[in-house]
Amino acid sequence: MPVLTNKQTNEPISNQAVIGQETAQENGAMMVQLRDVKKNYDRDRVATSAEYRNALVNINLEVKKGEFVFITGPSGSGKSTLLKLLYGEEVPTSGEIVVDECNVTALRGNRLSLLRRRIGIVFQDYKLIPQRTVAENITVVLQVQGYTRKEIQRRLEPTLKLVGLLTKAACFPSQLSGGEQQRVSIARAIVSTPPLILADEPTGNLDPDNSWQIIQIFRKLNTFGATVIVTTHDEQLVRGCNHRVVQMLDGKIL
Numbered sequence: 001m002p003v004l005t006n007k008q009t010n011e012p013i014s015n016q017a018v019i020g021q022e023t024a025q026e027n028g029a030m031m032v033q034l035r036d037v038k039k040n041y042d043r044d045r046v047a048t049s050a051e052y053r054n055a056l057v058n059i060n061l062e063v064k065k066g067e068f069v070f071i072t073g074p075s076g077s078g079k080s081t082l083l084k085l086l087y088g089e090e091v092p093t094s095g096e097i098v099v100d101e102c103n104v105t106a107l108r109g110n111r112l113s114l115l116r117r118r119i120g121i122v123f124q125d126y127k128l129i130p131q132r133t134v135a136e137n138i139t140v141v142l143q144v145q146g147y148t149r150k151e152i153q154r155r156l157e158p159t160l161k162l163v164g165l166l167t168k169a170a171c172f173p174s175q176l177s178g179g180e181q182q183r184v185s186i187a188r189a190i191v192s193t194p195p196l197i198l199a200d201e202p203t204g205n206l207d208p209d210n211s212w213q214i215i216q217i218f219r220k221l222n223t224f225g226a227t228v229i230v231t232t233h234d235e236q237l238v239r240g241c242n243h244r245v246v247q248m249l250d251g252k253i254l
Ligand SMILES: Nc1ncnc2c1ncn2[C@@H]1O[C@H](COP(=O)(O)OP(=O)(O)OP(=O)(O)O)[C@@H](O)[C@H]1O
Pocket: 041, 042, 054, 055, 073, 074, 075, 076, 077, 078, 079, 080, 081, 082
């Protein structure tokens, strides 16, 4: 496996338990490709309602390995739909979607589950298990995937450190602030070192300070090599970073 380096400092990354990207930064290789993708949630309504429009219309998009991309646009413009298609939660009505060299549209069952293991997903509403501690919430995915207890322990500490929650491992979600809960959900998404991170409006419930902290974590993960795609309404956040911005409106990319 090649030695990973921090893109900004060129220092080798010691914290490989967290990211360990052998795939990132491969000159121009694609992580995500959408070709002529269209999505109708309800084909019957299309036939009967003049007002109904497609959620996505002829989307063409390429994201390179190691890129950081913001997807912006007003409510209903299709941002979440686009992410759902990438991790196979929804299927396109037509078109082709390739993620990490897998044709998502053709994947079913186990093969789709295997691809999803290579994608870290972060949601606006955190989706933590209230009866489980921070450490348990983070490691539950690893248990399900059959990691040994030793390997789980090896990954947990650097992941907690990366999101700034080392002292909160034994807390329950109800004992945390919104920003801390979102950091737990990021830790859960990255503990299995996925090369692709998809975050759907991850700062939607947070104040500006917490939002900025969350984006800084994603940026750090990106410098370690992860490809990161974040949807947001927050123009200020986008302006504060120098990353590629894909703007959507009415199911189209502008
Ligand atoms: N499960 C669904 N069934 C039917 N229509 C849906 C469904 N999910 C989304 N839509 C429609 O698809 C369009 C795009 O929705 P989507 O959630 O992708 O937008 P968005 O840009 O993420 O919005 P927001 O910023 O409010 O989350 C909207 O018109 C929405 O009503």
